[in-house]
Amino acid sequence: xxxxxxxxxxxxxxxxxxxxxxxxxxxxxxxxxxxxxxxxxxxxxxxxxxxxxxxxxxxxxxxxxxxxxxxxxxxxxxxxxxxxxxxxxxxxxxxxxxxxxxxxxxxxxxxxxxxxxxxxxxxxxxxxxxxxxxxxxxxxxxxxxxxxxxxxxxxxxxxxxxxxxxxxxxxxxxxxxxxxxxxxxxxxxxxxxxxxxxxxxxxxxxxxxxxxxxxxxxxxxxxxxxxxxxxxxxxxxxxxxxxxxxxxxxxxxxxxxxxxxxxxxxxxxxxxxxxxx
Amino acid sequence: xxxxxxxxxxxxxxxxxxxxxxxxxxxxxxxxxxxxxxxxxxxxxxxxxxxxxxxxxxxxxxxxxxxxxxxxxxxxxxxxxxxxxxxxxxxxxxxxxxxxxxxxx
Numbered sequence: 001x002x003x004x005x006x007x008x009x010x011x012x013x014x015x016x017x018x019x020x021x022x023x024x025x026x027x028x029x030x031x032x033x034x035x036x037x038x039x040x041x042x043x044x045x046x047x048x049x050x051x052x053x054x055x056x057x058x059x060x061x062x063x064x065x066x067x068x069x070x071x072x073x074x075x076x077x078x079x080x081x082x083x084x085x086x087x088x089x090x091x092x093x094x095x096x097x098x099x100x101x102x103x104x105x106x107x108x109x110x111x112x113x114x115x116x117x118x119x120x121x122x123x124x125x126x127x128x129x130x131x132x133x134x135x136x137x138x139x140x141x142x143x144x145x146x147x148x149x150x151x152x153x154x155x156x157x158x159x160x161x162x163x164x165x166x167x168x169x170x171x172x173x174x175x176x177x178x179x180x181x182x183x184x185x186x187x188x189x190x191x192x193x194x195x196x197x198x199x200x201x202x203x204x205x206x207x208x209x210x211x212x213x214x215x216x217x218x219x220x221x222x223x224x225x226x227x228x229x230x231x232x233x234x235x236x237x238x239x240x241x242x243x244x245x246x247x248x249x250x251x252x253x254x255x256x257x258x259x260x261x262x263x264x265x266x267x268x269x270x271x272x273x274x275x276x277x
Numbered sequence: 278x279x280x281x282x283x284x285x286x287x288x289x290x291x292x293x294x295x296x297x298x299x300x301x302x303x304x305x306x307x308x309x310x311x312x313x314x315x316x317x318x319x320x321x322x323x324x325x326x327x328x329x330x331x332x333x334x335x336x337x338x339x340x341x342x343x344x345x346x347x348x349x350x351x352x353x354x355x356x357x358x359x360x361x362x363x364x365x366x367x368x369x370x371x372x373x374x375x376x377x378x379x380x381x382x
Contacts, residue, residue, distance in 0.1 A: 007369065054332070055347045063353040066344060130334065133345060134370050137331035140348075141306075204342055206320070206355040213359075214341065224338055241341050 004138060004152030009159045011131040014234040015043075016164025018077075018123040021190060022116060024171035025088065025183035029112050039117040043124025050129035051136070067205035070126065074198035077122045080115045081191035082257045085184055087112060090264040186235070188257055193237015195253040196246040203243050211244030298322040301377070303333055303346070306368065308377035317361045317381045326351040333375065337366035340379065357381075 019036070026032045050057065050069075058066045131153075138149045174182050202208040219240035223229050232238035239246060299321055302309045306329060315321050325335050327346040335354065336343040346352045359381045368375025 003372065054345060055350055058345075058347065058350065058352060066352070130345060133332045133347075134334070137333070137348070137370050140331050200341060204344065204355060206322075213357075219338060239341070240338065243341065 001148040001152035001155075004135075004149055005156035005159070007134055008131055008153045008156030010156075010230065011127045011134070012157050012160030013163060013230060015123040015127040016160045017167060017231075017234040018190060019120050020164035020167035021171065021183065021186050022084075022119055024168050025084070025187055026112065026116055027172065029116070031113060032116055035113040035116040036120055039120030040124055042117070043121040044128055046121065046125040047128030047132050050125060051132035054129070054133060064205035064207070067201040067207075071198040071201040071205075073122050073126050074194045074201070077119055078191045078194050078198070078253060080119045080122075081187050081194070082253070082260060084112065084115050084119070085187050085191070085257055086260040086264045087115075088180065088184065089261040184261070188254065189236040191257060192250045192254040193233070193235070195249040196237045196239065196242065199246045199249040200239075200243065203245055208245050211248065213243040214241035215244045215247055217241050298324055301325045301335075303327045303329055303368065303375065305329065306333070306371035306374045308366075308368070308375060311377045312380050313377070314380045314382055315357070315359075318358045320355060320357045323354045323356050324351055325354065332370065334369040335366060336369045337364060337379075339364040340366060342366070343369070 019040070023032070023036055054066070056065075057069050061068055135149065135153055139146055171179075171183060171186075199208060203210045203213070217240065222232070222238070222240065224233055224238070224240045229238065229240065237250060299313055299315060301313060301323060303325065313323075325344075325346050327333050327348060327350050330348045332345060332347050332350075334343060334345045335352070340356055340359075342354055342356065344352050344354055356379065359379075361381050364379040364381065366377050366379065
């Protein structure tokens with residue numbers, strides 16, 4: 001039962017952290033709760049479908065379908081998180097100060113809602129399908145009875161959800177003047193970490209060269225399967241033995257989003273200054 | 278934009294792996310062979326055949342690889358080029374018994 005709990009916790013953790021951060025980052029977006037729930041449910045439904053078609057997905061593209069699928073899911077999530085951060089850097093402050101009526105913002109708010117839906121759905125989809133497969137395996141094998149499996153799975157899931165909620169609740173306590181900077185940095189690192197993971201799948205599939213593998217090895221110092229290692233992996237994309245190409249992806253996404261945020265922020269500042277005059 | 282060009286360039290550079298493949302079999306939640314010797318400095322193609330009815334996840338922190346293999350299914354994983362050494366791997370879904378290592382010589 002304990003083994004089941006640990007594995008489910010590991011799978012749930014990453015999705016829970018992503019949802020916690022996104023839920024906090026979009027606290028002032030109208031109707032976000034509905035979209036969070038919808039994303040969660042769609043992700044769960046998708047997990048079952050992906051798990052059931054693992055064979056079909058895996059055999060696509062001459063055996064590298066699973067890697068391509070994971071890389072694409074991660075890639076879309078990176079784009080959505082980038083879009084979110086850039087959109088927030090130009091509209092977030094207004095949303096928070098309620099300077100503008102909710103009605104005027106609804107068109108732009110709607111696009112933010114579809115981002116919430118997609119990011120949450122994709123996070124649940126990726127981690128959920130593996131959990132479904134694992135639990136199916138445990139249920140099908142004779143080693144454990146169904147009730148202990150369910151208890152283990154539930155324990156692991158609750159622990160993961162609790163951690164995600166702790167991050168969410170913790171972020172909401174951050175004072176307002178630092179709140180946007182704090183969530184923007186978290187989302188930024190989340191996106192860069194996902195890009196690095198996508199690169200790893202493409203290297204595994206032999207679609208991209210590794211450049212250097214590994215570029216460094218900190219597994220003795222901070223192993224990836226330890227709890228701090230797992231947390232850092234989910235939060236900032238920590239990898240104890242990253243390939244050179246993963247770092248290229250990480251830095252490129254980091255730089256692209258920062259430039260995008262700076263660019264989006266510029267016109268608003270100008271208008272504010274003009275308004276002050 | 279420059280980054281995209283770089284990626285496109287690297288795609289064309291991607292050398293295809295050595296055709297000489299290696300096979301790993303999963304049976305009764307154990308890897309056979311438990312130790313697989315491969316040459317150093319070469320990229321190899323590893324085929325993992327799962328002869329159990331339940332799914333398994335091939336995972337290795339040392340190799341930085343993870344891949345789900347369905348029950349009675351098989352999967353291809355590219356590994357290397359690596360320096361000489363011992364690189365442990367395990368089956369995440371049955372970690373108690375599914376243990377093994379790639380030995381690079």
